[in-house]
Amino acid sequence: MTPPLAPYQAVTACRSCQASPLEDLIEFGTAPLADRLQDPAAPTPDLHAPLTLCHCPACGLCQIRETVAPEVLFGADYPYFSSVSPALMAHFQQSAQQLMGSGLLHPGDLVVEAASNDGYLLTHFDKAGYRVRGVDPAAGPVAEARRKGVETDHTFFSHAVAQRLRAELGPARLFLANNVLAHVADVNDFVAGIAHLLTEDGMAVIEAPSLLDLVDTGAFDTIYHQHLLYLTLNAVQPLFTRHGLKLIDAEELWVHGGSLRLFVARGGTSSARLHDLLAQEDARQVGTRAFFTPFLNRVTQICTETRAAVEAAQAAGQRLAAYGAAAKGTTLLHMLDVPPGALSHVYDKSPWKTGRAMPGSGLVIHPAGALDRTDVDVVLMLAWNFADEIIAENQPFLDQGGRFLIPVPRLQHVPDTAS
Ligand code: DWN
16 A cells, blocks of 8 residues: 655755755655654554655755645644753753853843754743743644743744844844754745844854764654754855854764764854864765765665664564654664564654554564563664663673664664674
8 A cells, every 4th residue: 555645846956045956865765754643542554755865966954855735744743852861951951051151142132043943042041131032833842831930932943033033022142042043944044044033243143964974873763754864064154144144163963873963153264173174075075976985885785784683683582662653763663664563663752652562563662671682583763873871781681691883973772792
């Protein structure tokens, strides 16, 4: 049966510079939409859409062709809450403290965050006495943010929303946007909104997954319909200058498998660190097709080796489950195409996900307490970006002879069976 297609449009011109044609890199076929969790008691056919990674030969921006309606991707049921990971919360607390100690902010200043999720970041600025406003389209996280006392507009950030916010609250000295710039279909409208909202001496601090890290870690599973853009510094520079802004600094981060933190203002001197990172990208010929060839081979290797490891464990009569009902897990399982029934279920710590089922695989989400060898022998780590944190929490499972399979950046057996 052909799976139902979500409403989508395929772009032919670059989402940033509007040049065409775009050059295709990887076709993932028709893939299930990530994060549209199911009710296992009353499942409905998963919505799918074609998923094609391409890049713009003119400005080098890597992107996917298919734009699925954002209301479908980030609807009322959107299950991602940033506060589930202690390591991620520590990262954002450190970021807030760094920004509040930088001298940028003055008492009474306004801090606005796009995709503020459950208010995890703005609470730090709120408690420090700054005026804050969140903007997020997902009902669940917004309700959680409001419960924390973080005033939040339940909508997508845009140029029009920026105009309304500035009229209501005045300009913002600090604009935050973590893991959203790469999710926006009209990225020019989004950046125009930043330019409209910032004070003359304001700063936008933006975190987004790094294409360089995606390629170097083989993290093909982070390619899914929510992620429209895959950023490099060279490709985002013209996006900001087009709207009177300037990328003045950048930082490499571990989060989400490797991200960039971008510092954007109306002017100022570019940092030496930014020049070094830009030079690294140039040296790697990022933005050219040749840059992607090793990555394409790596995707095949990860899928082949991981599928074989799952099938070998299944053939040996071992009980397998997955860990982390992550959005990226939907793409991974789609591409792995392991035999039906090979994985019995998936564990996840998020209370907003347990009891539901992953799209595509239909794996039912069990609460991730301490893994126990009486229930499972081998666990496929879908949330590999948190592998250290998750393994540290489940040392007893390993002591009982349990095993993890960690597919990315290369298939790793924990403990290492070769030893
Ligand atoms: O862009 C996005 C990235 C930033 O985050 C969003 N579109 C959605 C989300 O992607 P994801 O779902 O792949 O993110 P995570 O945070 O890598 O997913 C990890 C999953 O693992 C979550 O469902 C929470 C879960 N988890 C767990 O069960 N035990 C996480 C940790 C740290 C744990 O100890």
